[in-house]
Amino acid sequence: MTTEADLVERDLITRVPTDLFIGGEWRPSSSGKVFDVEDPATGSTLTQVADATPADGLAALDAASEAQASWSKVSPRERGEILRTAFEMVTEHADDFALLMTLEMGKPLPEARGEVTYGAEFLRWFSEEAVRVGGRYAIAPDGVTRLMVHKRPVGPCLLITPWNFPLAMATRKIAPAVAAGCTMVLKPAALTPLTTLLLTSVFQEAGLPPGVLNVVPTSAARALSTPLLQDARLRKVSFTGSTPVGRDLLRQSADNVLRTSMELGGNAPFLVFEDADLDAAVEGALKAKLRNMGEACTAANRFIVHESVADEFGRRLAKAMGGLFVTRGTQDGAQIGPLIDARSRTAVHKLVTEARTSGARVLTGGEPQNGPGYFYPPTVLADVPSQARILSEEIFGPVAPIVTFSQEAEAVELANNTEYGLAAYVYTRDVARSLRLSESVESGMLGINTGIISNPAAPFGGVKQSGLGREGGSEGIEEYLETRYVGFADPSAN
Numbered sequence: 001m002t003t004e005a006d007l008v009e010r011d012l013i014t015r016v017p018t019d020l021f022i023g024g025e026w027r028p029s030s031s032g033k034v035f036d037v038e039d040p041a042t043g044s045t046l047t048q049v050a051d052a053t054p055a056d057g058l059a060a061l062d063a064a065s066e067a068q069a070s071w072s073k074v075s076p077r078e079r080g081e082i083l084r085t086a087f088e089m090v091t092e093h094a095d096d097f098a099l100l101m102t103l104e105m106g107k108p109l110p111e112a113r114g115e116v117t118y119g120a121e122f123l124r125w126f127s128e129e130a131v132r133v134g135g136r137y138a139i140a141p142d143g144v145t146r147l148m149v150h151k152r153p154v155g156p157c158l159l160i161t162p163w164n165f166p167l168a169m170a171t172r173k174i175a176p177a178v179a180a181g182c183t184m185v186l187k188p189a190a191l192t193p194l195t196t197l198l199l200t201s202v203f204q205e206a207g208l209p210p211g212v213l214n215v216v217p218t219s220a221a222r223a224l225s226t227p228l229l230q231d232a233r234l235r236k237v238s239f240t241g242s243t244p245v246g247r248d249l250l251r252q253s254a255d256n257v258l259r260t261s262m263e264l265g266g267n268a269p270f271l272v273f274e275d276a277d278l279d280a281a282v283e284g285a286l287k288a289k290l291r292n293m294g295e296a297c298t299a300a301n302r303f304i305v306h307e308s309v310a311d312e313f314g315r316r317l318a319k320a321m322g323g324l325f326v327t328r329g330t331q332d333g334a335q336i337g338p339l340i341d342a343r344s345r346t347a348v349h350k351l352v353t354e355a356r357t358s359g360a361r362v363l364t365g366g367e368p369q370n371g372p373g374y375f376y377p378p379t380v381l382a383d384v385p386s387q388a389r390i391l392s393e394e395i396f397g398p399v400a401p402i403v404t405f406s407q408e409a410e411a412v413e414l415a416n417n418t419e420y421g422l423a424a425y426v427y428t429r430d431v432a433r434s435l436r437l438s439e440s441v442e443s444g445m446l447g448i449n450t451g452i453i454s455n456p457a458a459p460f461g462g463v464k465q466s467g468l469g470r471e472g473g474s475e476g477i478e479e480y481l482e483t484r485y486v487g488f489a490d491p492s493a494n
């Protein structure tokens with residue numbers, strides 16, 4: 001039986017463009033091919049999207065290169081106004097964006113609404129930053145030369161986004177690029193291209209000139225990106241995704257000496273000290289672990305808990321996680337949706353199974369559900385041995401492994417025992433300890449007594465193998481600007 005909700009979903013899907021967007025026009029792939037976009041809660045096909053070829057990618061770069069000179073001359077205020085209009089339009093169509101993300105990515109509707117607010121905020125934030133790009137003027141130490149320093153747009157950029165935050169990862173790149181005066185070729189993740197395509201239609205309506213934003217979904221990411229990275233007209237690549245792919249893109253960027261921004265994987269430690277407010281720590285743990293079903297680069301990956309409170313923390317966390325409603329994200333009351341695909345679910349379960357075999361205790365969950373969709377139950381593991389793979393790899397699922405420590409120094413050592421350094425979380429009431437940890441924990445971002453750190457006004461990014469560069473904050477626009485210096489000799493000084 002077709003319900004009213006089915007009709008709303010179908011109507012939305014038919015309104016989303018499914019072609020490539022190049023030079024201000026929607027067009028099919030030059031191969032005529034399309035690929036399927038799936039609903040991970042049911043495994044059924046939502047729609048089909050044009051499958052860009054490498055030639056389409058180069059056509060997108062042609063359009064971006066052609067538009068670069070005129071776009072960089074558009075006034076900062078005008079660029080800011082386009083972003084502001086886009087912010088208002090995304091906010092006005094928040095229900096459409098939220099439902100679309102839930103359909104193609106799986107997150108529960110309330111979380112998808114949260115992402116609309118978060119993702120739209122980058123448009124507003126950078127509409128304000130567009131008019132705040134400064135420079136400086138100084139007298140050189142010799143007293144003769146005048147030093148003028150100003151900022152210019154980097155030039156055409158390749159933006160590559162992941163599937164886990166389809167709106168926010170796109171706006172976090174597009175908005176600063178627009179504000180700085182750069183043109184773009186955007187390649188969204190093949191698993192979730194629809195949100196980006198709907199966002200593209202918003203920019204078209206908001207008055208972004210043709211060629212500034214070009215969008216090329218493809219099922220063959222590397223085949224499309226490699227010729228672009230080899231093309232001297234491209235000046236920058238900004239990538240959000242896994243560390244192995246980031247390394248590959250960095251290697252390829254070397255030949256053309258491209259500017260690079262890399263937002264890569266994480267393995268966030270979540271430290272709970274003996275003086276922590278345990279209720280707050282459990283509440284924070286639920287947020288840091290389960291946002292996006294654990295499919296977040298900032299997700300708490302290892303719970304490092306003082307031995308005196310570990311049992312109590314584990315018991316409370318297991319009770320809270322075990323009681324969550326796991327179902328399709330569109331259902332009323334949904335709290336945990338499906339994982340993105342079968343491969344992810346298999347990978348998560350393998351980590352859990354290996355940890356169990358090596359001695360971990362299951363406090364809740366641990367067995368995948370049967371039936372359609374890629375659901376995995378919230379799972380808590382205690383007594384996880386230090387060599388277990390689940391502690392060194394990104395889990396990307398709703399699984400919380402707990403290990404214990406006795407001294408602060410040991411906790412810091414455990415926290416830093418990873419190649420990653422994106423997010424970290426600390427629960428303690430001791431201010432002096434908080435300050436010490438803000439210097440000793442190796443991460444680009446640290447949450448103290450909070451499980452949520454993402455904020456458009458803050459610099460998001462990692463250290464070590466979690467990446468290079470920052471997105472958001474006043475730092476975000478700098479990634480799309482280069483510094484020019486002009487030495488100006490005062491003739492009267494000679």
Ligand code: NAD
Nearest residue numbers: 161162163188189221222225241242245263264265266297
């Ligand atoms: P992924 O690396 O598989 O893919 C990311 C994007 O790169 C997609 O668009 C994909 O199509 C494309 N891609 C894949 N292989 C490519 C190649 N060889 N050449 C060019 N492009 C290629 O990552 P994912 O599975 O989509 O996303 C999950 C990963 O992203 C996790 O590791 C997560 O931690 C990371 N992530 C990081 C941040 C951050 O800000 N640091 C934010 C979100 C996700």
